[in-house]
Amino acid sequence: MDRDAVREKSLARYKQERDWFALLREATKLLPGEEGRLQEKLLTILLDSKETVVDCVENEKSFIAGYFCNAPELFHAMDLPWYMLMETPFLAASAPYLLSDIEGAENMGIGTDLCTAIRLPIYYIENGLMPVPSAVLGLLYPCDGAPMLHQVLEHNKAWKDVPIYSCDPPYTSDERAVEYFADELRRMADFLQKHTGKTLDMEKLVEVCEESNKSYTLWQDYNELRRNVPCPHGWEIGGAQAFAISQCFVAGDPRCTDWFRQLYKCGELKIQEGKGASATEGWKEKIRLFWFDIMPYGWIFELMPWLEEEWGAVIVMDMFSNFPYTLIDTSSEKTIFHGLAKRNLLDAPMIRQARGTAENFSNDIGRIVKDYKIDCVIWPGHMGHKDGAATTGIMRETCRELAVPFLHIGLDLFDRRYTNPEEVRTKVSEYFRGMGLG
Amino acid sequence: MARFDEYIEKVSRYIEEMRSGGARAVEFDHPGSPEQLREGLPIGVGPNANPGIVLRSDTFVELGNPQAGSCAALLWTDRPSLIRDGRITLFGPDIQESADASLPFGQILTVGGNDLGQEDHEKLQQAQHVADQIEGYMVRSASQNLWSRISKDAAAKGFDFETLGRALMDLVKTGAPAVSAVEVLFVTTSKADVKRLDGIVSGVREINREILKETWKARGYDLDCDFDCTSCKDQEICDDIRDVIVARKKKTGSEKDGERP
Numbered sequence: 001m002d003r004d005a006v007r008e009k010s011l012a013r014y015k016q017e018r019d020w021f022a023l024l025r026e027a028t029k030l031l032p033g034e035e036g037r038l039q040e041k042l043l044t045i046l047l048d049s050k051e052t053v054v055d056c057v058e059n060e061k062s063f064i065a066g067y068f069c070n071a072p073e074l075f076h077a078m079d080l081p082w083y084m085l086m087e088t089p090f091l092a093a094s095a096p097y098l099l100s101d102i103e104g105a106e107n108m109g110i111g112t113d114l115c116t117a118i119r120l121p122i123y124y125i126e127n128g129l130m131p132v133p134s135a136v137l138g139l140l141y142p143c144d145g146a147p148m149l150h151q152v153l154e155h156n157k158a159w160k161d162v163p164i165y166s167c168d169p170p171y172t173s174d175e176r177a178v179e180y181f182a183d184e185l186r187r188m189a190d191f192l193q194k195h196t197g198k199t200l201d202m203e204k205l206v207e208v209c210e211e212s213n214k215s216y217t218l219w220q221d222y223n224e225l226r227r228n229v230p231c232p233h234g235w236e237i238g239g240a241q242a243f244a245i246s247q248c249f250v251a252g253d254p255r256c257t258d259w260f261r262q263l264y265k266c267g268e269l270k271i272q273e274g275k276g277a278s279a280t281e282g283w284k285e286k287i288r289l290f291w292f293d294i295m296p297y298g299w300i301f302e303l304m305p306w307l308e309e310e311w312g313a314v315i316v317m318d319m320f321s322n323f324p325y326t327l328i329d330t331s332s333e334k335t336i337f338h339g340l341a342k343r344n345l346l347d348a349p350m351i352r353q354a355r356g357t358a359e360n361f362s363n364d365i366g367r368i369v370k371d372y373k374i375d376c377v378i379w380p381g382h383m384g385h386k387d388g389a390a391t392t393g394i395m396r397e398t399c400r401e402l403a404v405p406f407l408h409i410g411l412d413l414f415d416r417r418y419t420n421p422e423e424v425r426t427k428v429s430e431y432f433r434g435m436g437l438g
Numbered sequence: 439m440a441r442f443d444e445y446i447e448k449v450s451r452y453i454e455e456m457r458s459g460g461a462r463a464v465e466f467d468h469p470g471s472p473e474q475l476r477e478g479l480p481i482g483v484g485p486n487a488n489p490g491i492v493l494r495s496d497t498f499v500e501l502g503n504p505q506a507g508s509c510a511a512l513l514w515t516d517r518p519s520l521i522r523d524g525r526i527t528l529f530g531p532d533i534q535e536s537a538d539a540s541l542p543f544g545q546i547l548t549v550g551g552n553d554l555g556q557e558d559h560e561k562l563q564q565a566q567h568v569a570d571q572i573e574g575y576m577v578r579s580a581s582q583n584l585w586s587r588i589s590k591d592a593a594a595k596g597f598d599f600e601t602l603g604r605a606l607m608d609l610v611k612t613g614a615p616a617v618s619a620v621e622v623l624f625v626t627t628s629k630a631d632v633k634r635l636d637g638i639v640s641g642v643r644e645i646n647r648e649i650l651k652e653t654w655k656a657r658g659y660d661l662d663c664d665f666d667c668t669s670c671k672d673q674e675i676c677d678d679i680r681d682v683i684v685a686r687k688k689k690t691g692s693e694k695d696g697e698r699p
Contacts, residue, residue, distance in 0.1 A: 227579065228490060228491045268493065326583070327504060358660075358661040358662070362661075366567070371567070393659060397657065
């Protein structure tokens with residue numbers, strides 16, 4: 001498929017997604033209360049981001065494809081629209097064609113042991129379903145699977161001439177590593193300037209990072225609210241959205257800060273009213289869970305509401321809600337790049353766990369279990385997270401020391417057929433019963 | 439086990455320098471058992487002593503906001519003679535005089551016990567995470583800084599650094615019975631003083647990491663791969679291969695701008 005054909009086909013898909021989310025936003029307008037406004041604000045940010053990419057494709061403006069851990073504050077400071085290469089798997093079950101796309105990837109002959117979040121974009125590239133950008137930012141971390149995607153796009157007819165840059169992630173996590181990665185980000189910024197015609201204005205970058213700091217400050221404030229018993233929100237509101245708003249659309253935009261302000265307000269209101277995650281009459285929080293991974297976006301509606309209603313089990317914390325971040329020191333160019341490097345090399349979710357050394361697993365579990373009064377740690381064991389599979393023993397022993405039950409399931413977060421939701425529910429129920437929870 | 443002894447001495451020197459520099463200092467003495475430490479405290483200490491959270495609007499004083507300055511470390515030794523059990527040293531303003539303030543905050547816990555060993559390390563580190571164990575005191579859930587809030591209710595009951603120091607000593611001694619002596623240092627004078635203290639104990643993080651690695655290794659788990667380019671005996675060959683790839687790409691003209699060899 002040549003570039004023109006891809007342009008038309010990908011635009012059609014992108015517009016379809018945009019229209020779907022526009023419909024959802026209209027529906028949220030009908031939701032009462034502050035939480036309705038929260039969802040509306042989120043969808044507005046998401047939709048604007050989609051609209052911008054559509055505009056770029058239609059009018060041949062510069063835009064890029066990259067990842068959340070490519071320091072998106074830099075894109076904003078350069079006024080450079082972008083979309084995430086692995087976007088669709090994270091759009092939850094709200095993307096109605098997820099399963100047929102996974103089947104499409106299988107029919108291409110891609111190994112089914114490759115992470116579904118990587119298989120899907122490979123399928124999209126090969127089938128002309130993703131807009132071809134002006135430049136691509138690759139990802140050599142957190143896992144070895146991610147570069148597969150770049151190998152595919154480098155050989156695809158429509159994508160092969162798109163310049164690509166991948167920051168080189170050092171293995172270690174010390175000061176030298178952060179400095180090294182800061183230089184990689186500088187080179188990335190040079191690359192983007194060269195290939196998109198955009199310029200990096202340092203004053204604008206300071207402004208963006210300061211706004212980003214405001215968002216992160218509010219995020220941390222909000223996370224403290226989740227320590228409350230009962231937790232003010234469950235799986236539906238909070239962490240995963242906070243991650244998306246802070247890192248996946250227009251990082252460091254005042255609308256993002258406004259969303260976080262609204263999030264805090266919603267959480268505080270719930271605590272003041274003594275309400276927990278579910279609005280069901282007579283409902284009570286019984287089990288506080290730490291879901292140590294991405295949410296099972298491919299079949300989330302088949303597990304999470306059930307956990308809350310059947311067991312009173314609330315996802316109080318998850319991998320993407322965790323807050324290991326530090327604010328960016330905006331006093332100089334050097335400190336800004338240092339802060340961005342730390343955030344994107346050491347702190348960003350999944351990167352923190354899969355690139356980082358295994359101590360992050362044990363330290364984070366120790367901290368989160370104590371702070372958030374966790375009753376059970378669930379390591380879902382996503383088939384793509386083979387790095388994590390290697391640390392299951394460490395996680396289990398850490399939990400034993402903390403005297404908190406640890407459940408390892410083994411599933412695919414995006415493909416419900418791998419371990420179907422019914423099996424997962426059965427396994428969870430048996431475990432809760434066996435452990436005397438709930 | 440003298441891995442932290444060097445830092446214990448450095449912290450002692452820091453205390454002396456602060457004193458000789460004229461920093462406002464207060465000292466309290468509370469040697470004794472956990473029960474003795476708890477006796478007469480104005481707030482509760484122990485599991486679930488702080489069942490709720492301290493909201494921003496309920497906060498009397500904030501400690502260790504990264505913008506104000508924050509530093510924390512726990513140092514331990516099997517030579518308790520290096521430590522004066524029960525001593526709490528405060529440099530700078532106390533809680534009761536700091537309503538609505540955001541104070542810089544340095545906290546060093548120095549712990550000693552004849553039988554303390556590497557196997558106690560993780561337990562001691564965990565003891566620092568007070569979670570819900572001190573009434574009216576909430577340490578924010580951040581992995582790097584020690585950033586905390588003291589509630590208005592706790593302040594009204596008389597919560598001050600003497601209280602906090604005693605509560606921390608109680609938790610450490612309760613959590614690790616091999617501990618026979620605990621000393622606490624609090625610094626709230628200025629961001630610069632906290633930063634200097636942070637510089638002094640910065641090497642502690644690396645030691646913590648090393649101990650963690652060794653402990654897990656003894657249990658059969660490798661936290662880290664002790665192997666990188668700088669330690670690889672084949673680095674030269676690898677570098678040659680990279681050079682060949684670059685040369686080949688240049689020759690065939692296949693090197694795209696921005697692409698790495």
